[in-house]
Amino acid sequence: MFISFLKLLYLQKKRMLPKTEKMFQMKKVHHNFQYTKTSAFGFGFLLSTSFLGLFLLVLLAYNGFSVFTINLPAPAKSSPEPANFLPENFPGGKTVKKLQSSSVMYAVKEENTPFVSKIHLSLLPKSNVSMAAKLKQPRSSHKQTLRALHLGAKTKGFSSKIKGFFQNSKCKSRFFMTWISSLHSLGDRELLAIESVFKSHPKACLVIVSNTLDSKLGNVVLKPFSDKGFRLIAIAPDFDVIFKNTDAESWFNRLKKGDVDPGEVSLGQNLSNLLRLALMYKYGGVYIDTDVIILKSFNHLRNVIGAQSINAETKSWSRLNNAVLIFDKQHPLLLKFIQEFALTFDGNKWGHNGPYLVSRVVARVIGRPGFNFTVMPPSAFYPVYWSRIRTLFRRPNDRVHSDWLHRKLEEIRGQSYAVHLWNRQSREVGVQEGSIVHHILSHCCVFCNSSTSSL
Template identity: 30%
Template sequence: MKVSRTLAVVGSLVFILSIILTYNWMTNRRPFSAIAKKHINTKIQTKKAHPLPKKHILSKAKKLKKSVKHPKLKKRSKPVAHQPKLKPKKQNRVPAIPLLDIFKAKNQPRRGQTIFFHETTNFQKDEKVRLIQLTAREACAIESAALHNPRLTVFVLFAGATHRKSSNDSLVKALSKYKNIRLRHLNVWSYAAGTPIEKWLKNGKLFKSKFLFPHVSDLLRYVTLYKYGGLYLDLDVVVQRSLEKMPPNFTGAESNKNLACGVMKMSSTGLGHKIATLCLLDLQANYDANKWGSNGPGVITRVAKSLCNTDSIQAMINNPKRCKGFKVYDAKAFYSIPWLQWKDFFQPIRLNVTMKRISNSSVVHFWNKFSRGWKLKTKDICVYTKLAKTHCPKSFAAAGTFF
């Protein structure tokens, strides 16, 4: 009986102890579950807080793919509702005729029997399609040369223009009435090929010029005289009489200090060709991109001083034999009115005095560098309009109100 009671007490204690242990085990498990749950929640929140979650990136990529046209697709996107669809403006194209290239044209310059003009306005390093833009005064210079020299061919070489209008160009129509006028295009690089200045031209120094158009003109006049010989004239002149019987090699003095290069003639062989060669060599040796006159009148002045073995312009004029057959005319021949007095050509009050001063000039130079801004009306009474009516009547009539 005692043993049974003892076993009962021990069993009760074991039972109570098992209850206590079970309770403690259950109590200690709750903190671990809570910590684990908190850790999982924190990880999820951190993932949601990422600025570019994977799901978001994929959705953005799909939208972007829809908005960008695939290069192979030709579907047009629909116009936005609030933006009206604009029709492209029609460009008014001017009917134009290409100018013949100087080398490709059938009629070539006759050596020593040609008058040359150069037009370099709008010249660029890279050739583009451009229409010729002759002014009334330039047309007058060309016409006066053709009018008084019917046995010579007048070539007008354009370095900046490639085409001319096929209609509605009254000045070109006026010039086309003369059978001895040719309008041609030239490419500066191919034109200078085979001359002493070809290599120099390729180095790009010419395009550093502050006076590009005048300096291109300076270059081309000496290249032309080297290639063909003949007579070169500036586009700001009026020819008053025939130049056909003038010496084969000549230029004119502008003053007692300098020769000018607005009117020059050189033979295609012999002395003339030698002088043209010396001019090209001098131009590249003394080229100055910052000075307007250094590469034009400066060239012929330096070459003549060397050829004539004197620095005196007056000595060149007075003693032709000194220059070995190269004639140097005094200022009255082509430059009777010096550049400081250029306004005398346009002022009515100076009409009679100026007409008397230029009466013996074969060619009259109008100093376009200074006079081009003068707004002259065709009805104005002055030296220029008086000369134009006589020596370039067709261009004068085609000019309209202003000249």
């Protein structure tokens, strides 16, 4: 019996042996799979870590190289372009008071040629220097610009020359122009603006405040007007005298010392913005830019500023412009303009010290007692928006265009005192025969035998 038990046990073990071996083999395969999986994961992790280390090493080498590499300065940025405004439509019916006979009219050259070095402050290239060094660097370039503009030059008897000219000429109306650019850049368009002044005001007196025109060659340029009997004179400015006893005086003194950052916008343009305000405050009258063509007399206008654009929904002005200003001597609004210039001057924003300045000041004081002035509609001085001004220089190309041109011309002749030609947009555009500008210039010229195609 015992032997039978042993035999039975032997047979059972023999039957279980293949199953055990099979289980053992399965465990072995599973172990090998786990080992392979772990090895693959480790290899992948090691490989990714190696790539990351290699990337960091390359980046570190690049940074080290760039530290010792000379960084060439980039070209200076051009002056910012003016912002877009709303389209113009304005109801008529405005009335204004009569202008006194001692009115003074001004015109000034707006800088539109950024390549003219005499009226642009040399911009410093960007560099990796300390802030203290950056604050010191502009002084030399700034002084060069001041010398180029002759701002430090003294003009003997500036006030007495102007007063003597007015008294001896017995002017019915007075005009002032300023020209702070070079003489060779005084073109046919600016000369025609002078012609339009005398065409509409033949008994007026014109003083051109300019260093370049107050010269022998400048006298040659202006001689045809004198030969025709018109009263005009060019006088170099004395800024210390013109700005004296105003907030412009302290600002100008800080500018000369280098304590005012002129910014990227043309220094000449910003000075013209201030000069027109100071001249008008000292003498009173009317100011116009030299790209403004006068169509009819200003003699019945008084204390007037023009809207450049209006809000189409509210019909109220949205932007004023300082290309035409008509005010009495020492008008309080002019004083506010000068104060605003000195307090908020920013030479890096186009229009900030010009059209935007008069717009924000008028918005604050309009309706307040003591400020008596009228805001004229765009049709008075800005009948064509700056972005559309080139259409006025083109001849009609079909019947529809011809009809539109005729209607627009009649509208300008009926509603406008002047037309701003927006030199910034149109100075490179020639006048085509039969265009609106061609008709306007033919009507406003004094020396009408000269060609207007280059205007």
